[in-house]
Amino acid sequence: ELQEFHGLQIPKIQIENVYRFNGITMFPISNDSSNELIGIRFDLFNTHLKKFNTCHYIILKQFEIENNGKQSTIHTEWKWEIFQTTIPKYIPMLDLANIYLTTLHTREDDNTLNNKIPEFNRINKFAMRVYDELILLQEKQSIVMQLKDQYPQLKVKYDLAVSKIEIGVNSMIVWNTNSNVIISQNGNGGAEMKFPNLETAFVAIKKKIDSTYR
Numbered sequence: 001e002l003q004e005f006h007g008l009q010i011p012k013i014q015i016e017n018v019y020r021f022n023g024i025t026m027f028p029i030s031n032d033s034s035n036e037l038i039g040i041r042f043d044l045f046n047t048h049l050k051k052f053n054t055c056h057y058i059i060l061k062q063f064e065i066e067n068n069g070k071q072s073t074i075h076t077e078w079k080w081e082i083f084q085t086t087i088p089k090y091i092p093m094l095d096l097a098n099i100y101l102t103t104l105h106t107r108e109d110d111n112t113l114n115n116k117i118p119e120f121n122r123i124n125k126f127a128m129r130v131y132d133e134l135i136l137l138q139e140k141q142s143i144v145m146q147l148k149d150q151y152p153q154l155k156v157k158y159d160l161a162v163s164k165i166e167i168g169v170n171s172m173i174v175w176n177t178n179s180n181v182i183i184s185q186n187g188n189g190g191a192e193m194k195f196p197n198l199e200t201a202f203v204a205i206k207k208k209i210d211s212t213y214r
Helices: 002-022 093-100 113-150 198-213
Strands: 024-030 037-042 056-064 077-085 154-158 165-169 172-176
Touching (some): 002 024, 037 113, 056 113, 093 113, 113 154, 172 198
Antiparallel strands (some): 165 172
């Protein structure tokens, strides 16, 4: 029985892993034309840990628009809205939804192919933009984790969004995102070095620490 179970489940797991490498998977939850639900799954491979992160989900639901005293229409209007999600709050998901998911639909249009294709394209663009934000967050997290692994003597503090970072050696802060500069190891001044982004700053930090501890 166990062998039979493995024979049935392993192909399903392999197929699921293929989908995961695609990064974004959409699937229907409800096919009820008056209350349709669509799920979007996001899979990110963590290059630092060499494994997939815990996947994130967004569930979209049809939201009917109230008339609010406007000229009456024969067909009920609706749009997609985010019903449930596991996406962190610091990802600008709602801003992206306001860009891509604000188009109004009517029930009359639901079965029209000319409307289905643009509708899918908007949902797909929304999903891709959310995925890009998740990738960016993971890259920033990976940079910080690599720095901590390579230099255990560093004290690295950062928030969940990796937008505020503080790096110190012993009791001294050598870099933080507020100033985006690296100060001299002894804290006695010297010319400040400014950096356009985190990755450039971390490369410079690593070079400075390498030269300090060799």
